Amino acid sequence: MLTSAASALAGVLGGALGALPLRAMATGSDNTHSLWFDAPAERWVDGLPVGNGRLGAMVRGGIVEEIISLNEDTLWSGYPTETANPDAISTLAGVREAVFAGDYHKADQLAKRMQGPYSQSYAPLADLKLSMRHAGTVTAYRRELALDQAVAATRYVIGRTQYRRDVFASHPDQVVVVRLSAEGGTIAFDATLDTQLRAEVSATGHRLLLRGKAPAACAPDYRNVAEPVVYDDALGKGMAFVVAIDVEADGGEVFSQGNMICVRGAREVVLRIAAATGFRSFNLMPDLPVKVIEAHAIDTLSAARKRPFADLLSRHTADHQSLYRRSALRLDADATSGTTAARREANAVHTDPALAALLFHFGRYLLIASSRPGTQPANLQGIWNAKVRPPWSSNYTTNINVQMNYWPAEVTNLSDCHRPLLDWIARVADNGRKVARDYYGMPGWCLHHNSDIWAMANPVGETTGDPFWANWPMGGPWLAQHLWQHYAFSGDLAFLRQTAYPLMRGCAEFCAAWLVKDSGGEYLTTAPSISPENEFLAPDGKPAAISAGCTMDLALTREIFANCIQAADRLGTDAAFAQRLRSLMTQLEPYRIGHLGQLQEWSQDFEEADPGHRHISHLYAFYPGDEMAQPGTRHLAQAATASMLRREANGGAATGWSRAWATAIWARAGDGVRSGNSVDLFFRNSTLDNLFDTHPSPTGPIFQIDGNFGMTAAIAEMLLQSHQGAIALLPALPPAWHSGEVRGLRARGGITVDQIWTDNRLQSARLHLEHAGVTSVRLPTGCRLVSATAAGRKVSVQFDADLFRFEGSADDTIDLTFDRS
Numbered sequence: 167m168l169t170s171a172a173s174a175l176a177g178v179l180g181g182a183l184g185a186l187p188l189r190a191m192a193t194g195s196d197n198t199h200s201l202w203f204d205a206p207a208e209r210w211v212d213g214l215p216v217g218n219g220r221l222g223a224m225v226r227g228g229i230v231e232e233i234i235s236l237n238e239d240t241l242w243s244g245y246p247t248e249t250a251n252p253d254a255i256s257t258l259a260g261v262r263e264a265v266f267a268g269d270y271h272k273a274d275q276l277a278k279r280m281q282g283p284y285s286q287s288y289a290p291l292a293d294l295k296l297s298m299r300h301a302g303t304v305t306a307y308r309r310e311l312a313l314d315q316a317v318a319a320t321r322y323v324i325g326r327t328q329y330r331r332d333v334f335a336s337h338p339d340q341v342v343v344v345r346l347s348a349e350g351g352t353i354a355f356d357a358t359l360d361t362q363l364r365a366e367v368s369a370t371g372h373r374l375l376l377r378g379k380a381p382a383a384c385a386p387d388y389r390n391v392a393e394p395v396v397y398d399d400a401l402g403k404g405m406a407f408v409v410a411i412d413v414e415a416d417g418g419e420v421f422s423q424g425n426m427i428c429v430r431g432a433r434e435v436v437l438r439i440a441a442a443t444g445f446r447s448f449n450l451m452p453d454l455p456v457k458v459i460e461a462h463a464i465d466t467l468s469a470a471r472k473r474p475f476a477d478l479l480s481r482h483t484a485d486h487q488s489l490y491r492r493s494a495l496r497l498d499a500d501a502t503s504g505t506t507a508a509r510r511e512a513n514a515v516h517t518d519p520a521l522a523a524l525l526f527h528f529g530r531y532l533l534i535a536s537s538r539p540g541t542q543p544a545n546l547q548g549i550w551n552a553k554v555r556p557p558w559s560s561n562y563t564t565n566i567n568v569q570m571n572y573w574p575a576e577v578t579n580l581s582d583c584h585r586p587l588l589d590w591i592a593r594v595a596d597n598g599r600k601v602a603r604d605y606y607g608m609p610g611w612c613l614h615h616n617s618d619i620w621a622m623a624n625p626v627g628e629t630t631g632d633p634f635w636a637n638w639p640m641g642g643p644w645l646a647q648h649l650w651q652h653y654a655f656s657g658d659l660a661f662l663r664q665t666a667y668p669l670m671r672g673c674a675e676f677c678a679a680w681l682v683k684d685s686g687g688e689y690l691t692t693a694p695s696i697s698p699e700n701e702f703l704a705p706d707g708k709p710a711a712i713s714a715g716c717t718m719d720l721a722l723t724r725e726i727f728a729n730c731i732q733a734a735d736r737l738g739t740d741a742a743f744a745q746r747l748r749s750l751m752t753q754l755e756p757y758r759i760g761h762l763g764q765l766q767e768w769s770q771d772f773e774e775a776d777p778g779h780r781h782i783s784h785l786y787a788f789y790p791g792d793e794m795a796q797p798g799t800r801h802l803a804q805a806a807t808a809s810m811l812r813r814e815a816n817g818g819a820a821t822g823w824s825r826a827w828a829t830a831i832w833a834r835a836g837d838g839v840r841s842g843n844s845v846d847l848f849f850r851n852s853t854l855d856n857l858f859d860t861h862p863s864p865t866g867p868i869f870q871i872d873g874n875f876g877m878t879a880a881i882a883e884m885l886l887q888s889h890q891g892a893i894a895l896l897p898a899l900p901p902a903w904h905s906g907e908v909r910g911l912r913a914r915g916g917i918t919v920d921q922i923w924t925d926n927r928l929q930s931a932r933l934h935l936e937h938a939g940v941t942s943v944r945l946p947t948g949c950r951l952v953s954a955t956a957a958g959r960k961v962s963v964q965f966d967a968d969l970f971r972f973e974g975s976a977d978d979t980i981d982l983t984f985d986r987s
Contacts, residue, residue: 219538529878826876842900
């Protein structure tokens with residue numbers, strides 16, 4: 167019954183945060199698990215996001231008119247098409263010849279001949295508009311996103327009536343739910359559906375229905391073409407889709423009028439929203455008839471209609487919290503009051519550590535909301551998009567952005583949410599084998615700088631694109647790192663054997679074939695080679711993109727070879743291939759340090775066309791890789807930090823995702839001061855008031871979600887590191903984060919870690935071990951281990967230089983206490 171809805175919601179929202187099993191979490195909990203505002207959002211981009219991995223909604227919290235913008239993660243333009251370029255394979259030798267002759271401009275021009283079609287675009291689904299029939303002075307307005315419950319709520323008072331709207335996207339029931347209530351009065355509104363795509367809308371009784379079709383092709387927003395959006399009436403040439411909304415009222419009446427549903431005099435109203443598309447698979451035409459799609463949406467809606475609101479909310483909350491509550495962060499602060507917008511502004515004057523904790527939680531919330539097992543991976547905007555031609559097609563940009571989306575997945579205990587990316591890699595590899603063969607005449611698989619739901623893998627540009635982004639062929643090994651990291655954190659040998667290693671091996675095959683002797687015949691190198699989206703100054707002083715042996719290429723190649731060697735060893739297989747990779751690694755061109763003490767971005771110490779460039783691709787081996795944390799690489803690590811300093815000194819890290827990467831670099835370097843400053847700069851320069859990450863543009867800031875995910879990962883990196891075989895506790899704690907607690911971070915090897923600190927001193931830690939074995943722990947400077955126990959028994963500890971080791975059994979929980987040394 168609808169009449170039970172208000173009490174159900176109050177119970178969930180009122181008691182959930184206090185139940186978080188983290189000491190003192192109840193103090194200030196609203197400020198670290200909730201975004202709130204005292205006015206409606208005027209723009210789509212300022213709204214509050216909800217999502218269930220597949221369905222997303224942006225809620226603006228309007229008073230006169232509420233607009234809830236809907237998305238569905240499979241609604242893209244296009245369909246599977248042939249992407250081969252017959253000129254590419256015959257052009258490769260000429261590009262390499264030009265590179266080794268030092269004619270970099272010729273190499274750039276020739277490389278354009280090797281380009282193929284652009285990706286398709288992620289599309290907006292529809293807008294649900296609720297035109298409210300009330301009038302009067304509004305007081306007590308509050309718009310809030312409760313992260314622990316994943317509910318966006320709007321509340322206000324007119325006269326004696328307290329109005330409230332609650333919106334959530336249910337994963338168990340696969341619907342978006344909107345509940346409206348009026349305490350001390352009744353509700354009246356008109357509901358309409360609209361879309362920017364081709365569609366027709368109908369209303370019958372208590373149901374709204376929208377049937378539409380996506381474009382057959384949609385050009386990226388940065389391309390100036392005569393017909394950027396193309397529709398085709400043929401079945402499958404453009405994806406059909408359906409949105410179905412059911413309106414249920416307690417009291418009053420519900421009726422259709424034209425293409426809208428009208429509600430009058432109700433005490434409460436619940437809207438259930440279902441959506442479906444014609445998408446079948448990355449390699450199949452989306453040719454399901456609209457009647458079939460509609461039947462699927464209606465079936466989902468009918469099943470949800472059978473559940474009362476209280477049941478829908480309870481199932482949604484339990485499902486969301488099963489993921490969200492795996493990890494939590496408390497950072498003590500002097501003052502955390504005020505709206506999120508006010509706190510963000512005040513943080514520029516005085517650091518608010520609790521705001522950083524909110525940012526950490528928001529990133530995890532967004533990943534849960536945009537990436538669930540069985541869904542598509544989170545794209546450039548997660549699952550939230552308002553435009554037919556969104557920024558950069560809202561696609562999968564694979565030279566940093568989609569990888570950064572998943573940096574927090576393992577370390578913040580959301581391994582399940584990593585699965586959509588891992589599954590998508592297999593699809594990209596399928597098309598990538600054709601690209602490796604048809605474009606380069608090589609084995610294995612490769613991927614270039616972006617892709618889409620159709621898993622395209624070719625270099626884009628259509629022979630006119632700039633090579634510094636279009637012709638980069640190293641997306642494969644970067645994605646393959648995620649396969650290895652999923653294994654490293656979980657220890658799942660079955661995943662390594664059945665999924666990760668076959669894909670990693672195919673990627674390594676391409677990387678091995680891509681290698682050529684350098685111009686002096688001394689080393690193996692890569693050519694053509696591009697440092698993503700950056701250029702150097704050629705000898706004539708003009709910018710150029712293509713050379714040989716860019717540092718990132720070498721780092722990615724070394725990493726995929728090393729990970730394949732380890733995988734083959736652990737699986738007891740493929741010894742001959744592993745030995746071949748070992749041999750190739752000994753011949754690879756070395757990293758070099760330039761005349762400014764920086765890690766060179768290119769094999770030659772070229773002058774940079776843009777010393778403050780947003781990409782820091784040459785620092786890959788420092789983070790997210792860990793090669794420069796290995797013994798004997800201290801000089802390279804110092805050169806990497808020198809490069810980061812130079813970037814920042816010249817205006818670098820000015821985009822949200824770039825600032826996130828810089829923050830992770832400083833965290834990996836163990837620099838708590840610079841890490842903390844970098845978080846503050848992110849708030850100041852790279853977020854909106856709702857903490858959405860931004861990318862600057864001449865027309866205003868662009869929402870781009872990767873920076874949110876990257877900052878969550880960077881904050882985790884400040885608090886816990888586990889690369890190179892040891893767990894480092896509080897390795898880069900910012901001084902302003904003087905006291906706090908973190909629960910549920912994950913270390914490689916299947917270890918869950920909790921930590922408590924006061925006055926910048928680590929007090930205690932708890933390690934839960936999934937697997938038996940020896941664990942190594944590195945302490946912060948000035949910290950001394952006092953005791954190590956498991957279930958009350960003393961654990962034997964061995965000290966070795968700056969770390970200690972102990973042996974544990976599967977499912978052991980080790981409690982550690984510390985003091986000053």
